[in-house]
Amino acid sequence: MSHNQCVLCKGRGFCGRPACPILEKFRSIESCVTVNKGTTSVFGASPPSVFIGRHEYPSVMSGPMVPPDMTGEESSLLEDPKKLLSMDIPSIIRARSRLVRAGARMNVHDASNPKDPLLLKSQELALSRTPVDTEAWFNKPLTNRLKFDSVLSPMGPSGELKDLDITENPDVPKKVDYLVYDDDILAKDAIVELSCANISQEHITRLLSIGLLGKERKLVPTRWSITAVDDMLGKELLNKVRDHSQISHITLFSGGAFGNHFEILLIPRIFSYELIEIWMPRAVWSGESAWIGSDSEGIDGKKKYSTLAGGYYAARLGVLEYLNSIKRQASVFIIREIRPEYWAPLGVWVVREATRNALHNSPQRFESIDSALLDMSSRLKTPMEAWKPKARLINELKSQKTLDLFY
Numbered sequence: 001m002s003h004n005q006c007v008l009c010k011g012r013g014f015c016g017r018p019a020c021p022i023l024e025k026f027r028s029i030e031s032c033v034t035v036n037k038g039t040t041s042v043f044g045a046s047p048p049s050v051f052i053g054r055h056e057y058p059s060v061m062s063g064p065m066v067p068p069d070m071t072g073e074e075s076s077l078l079e080d081p082k083k084l085l086s087m088d089i090p091s092i093i094r095a096r097s098r099l100v101r102a103g104a105r106m107n108v109h110d111a112s113n114p115k116d117p118l119l120l121k122s123q124e125l126a127l128s129r130t131p132v133d134t135e136a137w138f139n140k141p142l143t144n145r146l147k148f149d150s151v152l153s154p155m156g157p158s159g160e161l162k163d164l165d166i167t168e169n170p171d172v173p174k175k176v177d178y179l180v181y182d183d184d185i186l187a188k189d190a191i192v193e194l195s196c197a198n199i200s201q202e203h204i205t206r207l208l209s210i211g212l213l214g215k216e217r218k219l220v221p222t223r224w225s226i227t228a229v230d231d232m233l234g235k236e237l238l239n240k241v242r243d244h245s246q247i248s249h250i251t252l253f254s255g256g257a258f259g260n261h262f263e264i265l266l267i268p269r270i271f272s273y274e275l276i277e278i279w280m281p282r283a284v285w286s287g288e289s290a291w292i293g294s295d296s297e298g299i300d301g302k303k304k305y306s307t308l309a310g311g312y313y314a315a316r317l318g319v320l321e322y323l324n325s326i327k328r329q330a331s332v333f334i335i336r337e338i339r340p341e342y343w344a345p346l347g348v349w350v351v352r353e354a355t356r357n358a359l360h361n362s363p364q365r366f367e368s369i370d371s372a373l374l375d376m377s378s379r380l381k382t383p384m385e386a387w388k389p390k391a392r393l394i395n396e397l398k399s400q401k402t403l404d405l406f407y
Contacts, residue, residue, distance in 0.1 A: 007279050007291040010150035010309065010345070038141045040159075042100050045072040045131035047079040048170070050122050051101050051155065052209045054221035061103035062210075062219055063118060063161045064125050064134060070098060072131035079202050081349045084153075085257060085357075089344055093154050097146055101158040102136040108219040111211025119210075121164045126210040127180065128170030129203055137163040150285075151223040151310045153347035173199060180212045187214030191229060192236045205229045223310075226348060230313035231302075237320035238301055241271055247328045249365040252372050254379055255358030258350055259283070259341030262358040263376040264319060266330040267369065267397055272298045273319070273332045274393035275312050278382045282340040290382065294390040310348040311336070318355030333393055337380055369398055 049065040067075050077083040078099060084092055104118045114120050125132055138159035147155040175197040179190045190213045194204050209225035211217045220228065246268045253264040274296035279286035295306045306312035319332050336351070366372040373394070377384040388394070 006287065007285045007293070008307070010285055039068075039138075040141055041135065041137045042066050042068040042102075042142075043133070043135040044068045044070040045075045046125055046134045047075045047099075048125045048128045048130075048132050048134075048206070049079055049099065050126050050206055050210050050222075051103065052219050052222045052225070053103065054223065057221065058108040059105055060108060060219060060221060061101075062106045062122065063101070063103040064122050064136065064164065065099040065101055065155065066134050066136050067098040067156075068100060072133075075131045081202070081353045084346075084349075085353055089258060089342075089346065092346055093146070093344060096154040097156040099156045100136070100142060101147070101155055102138065102161040102164065103158060104161040106219060108211075111217045111219050114211070118161055118164055121166055123210050123212055124170060125166055126206045126212065127172045127176060129173055129176070129200070130171040132170050133167040135165045135167060136161060148345050149223060149347065150345050151226050151348045153349065154344075173197070175199060176203070176207065180207065183215055183217070185214070188232050188236075190214065191232050195233055195236075201229060201233070227310040227313055230310065230317045230348075230352070234313055234317040234320050235301060237317070237324050238271065241320055241323045241329045242299065244323070244327050244329045246270065247326075247330045250367070250369060250372050251330075251363045251365055252376060253358045253361055253363050254376075255354070255361045257354040257357055258346060259339040259343075260350055260354045261337045261339060261379070262315075262354055263335045263337075263380065264355070264358055265333040265369075265372055265376065266319075266323075267333065269331040269397060270299050271323075271329045271331065272296065272393055273316055273334075274391065275308060275315055275334045275336060276387055276390050277308055277311065278335065278337045278380075278387055280337065280339050280381065283338045283342050284345050286338070290386070292382075292387055292390055294392065296393050311351040314348045314352040315355045318352055318359060321356070322359040331393065331397055333391065335376065335380065335387065337382060339381065369394065 044067045046064050046066050051065050053061040078095060106119055110116060110119055139162045140160060142157040142159040144157045175194060176199060179193060191204055205225050207213050208229060209220045209222050211219045247266055251266040256262045274294060276294045279291040281288050281290055293308055295308045295312055315334055323329055
C-alpha cells in the first residue's frame with residue numbers, strides 16, 4: 001500500500017491488513033497507560049464521555065469512558081478542546097490515555113426502545129454537562145492498549161462491561177432535557193436547536209452517538225457522529241450565509257495548532273469552498289513523501305462524502321461560523337499544511353479548533369488574488385508550484401467575470 005493510500009485511509013483498513021502499522025507505532029507508547037494489570041473495576045469522574053464503536057456494525061461495543069481515580073475538575077479537561085489546546089501532544093496522549101473504554105455489545109437499534117440497564121445508564125451519563133462520578137465493573141481484566149484515530153481523540157485501556165453505577169445525579173441542561181424527551185423532532189433540528197442554546201459541540205455529539213436525539217433513534221458510532229454534527233451544523237450555517245452580502249475585500253487569515261498550519265483566503269464572491277491538504281514528509285500519515293489532496297463545493301453545498309474525510313467538514317464549520325458572525329459571505333480557499341510536528345493523530349477536533357484559531361487572528365487585505373497567494377506561500381513550507389495545480393477554485397475565480405465588472 002502506497003503512502004498516498006495511507007493518507008486517504010488513516011487507519012480505516014483499506015489495505016486489508018489486520019492492524020494498521022502506523023497506528024501500532026503509537027499504541028506502543030504503553031508507558032502512558034496508568035491502569036494496573038489485572039484491574040477488573042474502575043471508579044472516577046467521567047468527563048462525561050461515551051464511546052460507540054463501529055466494528056461489526058450494527059452490533060457494536062458501546063458504553064461510558066471512565067478515568068480511574070480522577071476528580072471532576074481533573075477529568076473536565078479530557079473532553080474540552082479549549083483546555084487541550086493549551087497542552088502539547090505528549091501531554092494530551094498521557095491525559096487521554098487515562099480514559100478507560102467500558103463497552104458492552106449492543107445493537108444500534110436498541111436505542112429506539114432501550115431496556116438494557118447498561119445502555120440506560122450510559123444514556124443517563126451522556127445527558128450531563130459536567131463530570132459524573134461513575135463506577136464500572138468488567139468481565140475480564142482491562143486490556144492496556146491505547147486507541148488512536150484520525151477523527152477520535154486518543155483513548156486508553158478497554159474492557160468488556162459487566163455492570164455500571166452512576167453515583168451522583170447528572171447535571172442536565174433544561175434544553176437537553178426538553179429535546180431528549182421530544183421524539184417528534186428530527187435529529188438535525190434538535191442538533192441546531194442545542195447549538196443555538198450554547199450546548200457544547202462535544203455534548204451534542206455525545207447525545208447523538210448514544211441514541212438520544214431524533215425520531216428514529218439509534219446508536220451512532222462516535223467517529224461518524226462527530227463528522228455528522230460538523231456537517232449538519234455547517235449546512236445550517238450555510239443556509240444563513242447564502243443570504244448575507246459579500247465581503248468587501250480579499251482577506252487572508254493565518255494560524256493553526258499542533259503543527260497544523262492554516263491559510264484561509266476569503267474572496268468577495270458568492271459562497272464556495274475548497275480545502276487543500278498538504279501532508280508533509282514525516283507527518284502522521286505521510287511517511288517519507290508529501291501527499292496533496294483537495295476537495296470543494298459550490299453554493300449548493302456538498303452532495304457526496306468528502307474524499308478528505310472529517311477534516312473537510314470541521315474546517316468548513318469553522319469558517320462558516322466566522323462568516324455568519326460578520327454577516328457576510330465569500331468564496332473560501334483553505335490550505336491546511338500538516339507538518340512533521342503533528343506526529344500522532346489527536347482527532348478531528350484539532351482541525352476545527354485550528355481553523356477557529358486562525359480566524360481569530362488579525363487578517364490581511366489584498367488588492368488581488370495573486371498578491372494574496374504570494375503572501376500565503378511565504379508562510380507555507382511547500383512551494384506554490386506543488387499545490388497550485390490542485391487549486392481548482394482559485395483558477396475558476398480568476399477566469400470568471402462578474403456583473404460588477406460591466407458597471
